[in-house]
Amino acid sequence: MEQDAQLVQRCLQGDGSAWEELVRRHTRRVYNVCYRFVGNRTEAEDISQEVFLRVYRTLASYRSAHGGFATWMTSVTRNLLIDHYRRTKRDRITDSLDDAMPVVETKESVARRPDEQALLGELSGQVQAGLTRLSPELREAVVLRDLQQLEYAEIQQVLGVPEGTVKSRINRGRIELARILQQMGVRPS
Amino acid sequence: MTWTCDQTEARLSDYLEGLLQGAERAEFEAHVHECAECGPLVESVRSLMSQMQAAEPLDVPPQLIRKILDQTLGPREHETFWQRLKNFAAGLATPRFAYGAASVMATLFILVSASGVSWRKPKLADLSPSTVMNNVSRGAHRSYAHAVKYVSDLRVVYEIQSRLRQDENQLQPVPEETAPKSNQNKPNSNDDHSRTQPKQQNRANELARQVEMLAAEFPVVMERSYR
Numbered sequence: 001m002e003q004d005a006q007l008v009q010r011c012l013q014g015d016g017s018a019w020e021e022l023v024r025r026h027t028r029r030v031y032n033v034c035y036r037f038v039g040n041r042t043e044a045e046d047i048s049q050e051v052f053l054r055v056y057r058t059l060a061s062y063r064s065a066h067g068g069f070a071t072w073m074t075s076v077t078r079n080l081l082i083d084h085y086r087r088t089k090r091d092r093i094t095d096s097l098d099d100a101m102p103v104v105e106t107k108e109s110v111a112r113r114p115d116e117q118a119l120l121g122e123l124s125g126q127v128q129a130g131l132t133r134l135s136p137e138l139r140e141a142v143v144l145r146d147l148q149q150l151e152y153a154e155i156q157q158v159l160g161v162p163e164g165t166v167k168s169r170i171n172r173g174r175i176e177l178a179r180i181l182q183q184m185g186v187r188p189s
Numbered sequence: 190m191t192w193t194c195d196q197t198e199a200r201l202s203d204y205l206e207g208l209l210q211g212a213e214r215a216e217f218e219a220h221v222h223e224c225a226e227c228g229p230l231v232e233s234v235r236s237l238m239s240q241m242q243a244a245e246p247l248d249v250p251p252q253l254i255r256k257i258l259d260q261t262l263g264p265r266e267h268e269t270f271w272q273r274l275k276n277f278a279a280g281l282a283t284p285r286f287a288y289g290a291a292s293v294m295a296t297l298f299i300l301v302s303a304s305g306v307s308w309r310k311p312k313l314a315d316l317s318p319s320t321v322m323n324n325v326s327r328g329a330h331r332s333y334a335h336a337v338k339y340v341s342d343l344r345v346v347y348e349i350q351s352r353l354r355q356d357e358n359q360l361q362p363v364p365e366e367t368a369p370k371s372n373q374n375k376p377n378s379n380d381d382h383s384r385t386q387p388k389q390q391n392r393a394n395e396l397a398r399q400v401e402m403l404a405a406e407f408p409v410v411m412e413r414s415y416r
Contacts, residue, residue, distance in 0.1 A: 016262050023257050031253065032246045045250055049257055056261040123244035127237065146241035171202040178233040 004069035011059055023052060026070060029148070030077050036123075036143045037081045039132040047084055051077045067157050074150070075158045078140055085136045123147075130180045138173035145170045192220035197227045205235055303328055345403050352396050359392065 004025070010018035030051050035044035054076055062072055131139055144150045144158060155170075156163045197220055203209050204217050221227045304321045314320060 019262065020258055023254055023261075027249050027254050027257065028246060031249050035247055041250065045253055045256075048253060049260055052257045053260055123241065127240060142241075146238055147244060149242065167202065171199070174234050174238060175198055175201060175230065178230060178237050181237070182233065 005064040008059060008062055008064075008069060019056065022069075026073050027052075029070065030073060033074060033077050033143060033148060034081060036128070036131065036147045037139060038084070039128050043084070047077075047080055050080050054080065067154075071154050071157050074144070074148075074154075075160075078144075078158055081140065082136055124186075126181060126184060126186045127177075130177050130184065130186075133180050134173055134176055138169055138176055141166060141169035142173035142177060146174070192216045194220075194224060194227055197221060197224070197231075201231060201234060204231070205238060348403055349400065352399065356392055356396055 002021070004022065007018045007022050011022065027048065031044055031048045034047045034051070035041065038044055038047065051073070055073060058076075062069065066072070131142065134142065140159065141155065144155045145152075150158070152163050152166055155166050159166060161169075197217060200209060200213070200217060204214070209217055221231050303325055304316075306316065
């Protein structure tokens with residue numbers, strides 16, 4: 001299988017099929033990071049498209065010496081997610097209402113029991129809702145560590161902060177999330 | 190030094206990821222065991238972590254990749270049409286399709302040739318139904334005639350050869366028997382001949398009669414021949 005770096009080189013030389021291969025390889029990861037962060041499929045799709053558009057336009061600026069292509073893509077994804085969060089913060093006038101009522105993303109995941117959901121590999125709608133209540137810094141740390149299973153070193157590259165900060169944010173994010181779920185009335189399974 | 194709740198919170202992830210060792214770990218566990226706040230917190234965070242880590246990645250929504258490619262590769266529509274055409278043509282380069290196509294072409298060629306359309310000077314009149322019918326029937330008759338002539342030629346040659354070979358050894362040349370017609374003119378001699386003549390003579394008569402029969406077919410074939 002061709003390395004990402006080689007595909008990037010071919011893309012820069014105008015090979016459309018190399019770009020297509022890159023897209024196919026990385027869409028799943030990008031989409032998952034977006035969805036876990038925003039908790040909404042439509043928004044996650046829109047942001048994923050923006051990510052690839054940005055990557056396509058700035059492909060020449062990718063330097064393999066600075067890390068893997070996947071890490072670079074995750075970094076671009078994270079930046080756009082933060083931008084999106086700041087843009088939509090103004091629109092979130094119903095924050096106080098959201099605090100009172102748990103936001104339910106998917107009816108299916110709520111209808112199933114937590115142990116059933118765990119068996120199916122689904123994240124419960126409540127946990128997803130809880131995630132979207134975390135502050136962006138804590139949210140991205142928890143998503144990258146616990147949902148995307150990235151190593152500390154990679155998260156450090158994506159967020160551009162020291163490893164100590166990464167660990168601290170992950171820790172605080174987890175505790176905060178547990179407290180939010182407790183407030184929502186979700187009992188740990 | 191007493192372990193505080195703040196410390197517990199600060200080291201919670203380290204503890205759950207197994208990074209606390211020795212004395213630190215013991216103090217942590219001791220505090221958690223006693224503290225009404227920290228105990229449940231540690232358990233809920235532990236459960237939350239295992240839940241999140243067990244979650245499967247979501248599938249990519251259908252059409253997302255296509256949308257991304259359309260947006261980035263831009264006016265791909267023209268290219269994809271030709272690419273699609275190329276792929277289609279490439280897909281046709283299979284032996285099965287080639288044989289099928291070849292046989293269809295051959296059939297069409299045969300039909301067109303049979304219809305009598307001239308390749309050098311094609312005329313629209315050639316395609317009129319009556320012309321086509323005439324050409325086809327003429328062609329069919331001609332082919333039939335050729336076939337009959339060929340088969341007849343074969344038969345005559347074969348028959349003559351086989352009879353001659355068969356009776357060569359046994360037959361003695363009897364000149365008067367080669368013309369059975371002349372024999373019939375003498376009514377008495379007919380009966381006498383058929384009864385008293387030896388076997389070889391009968392065979393000669395038989396052969397002569399058969400040769401005459403075969404020879405009689407020549408005029409028929411000649412009538413039918415267009416050559």
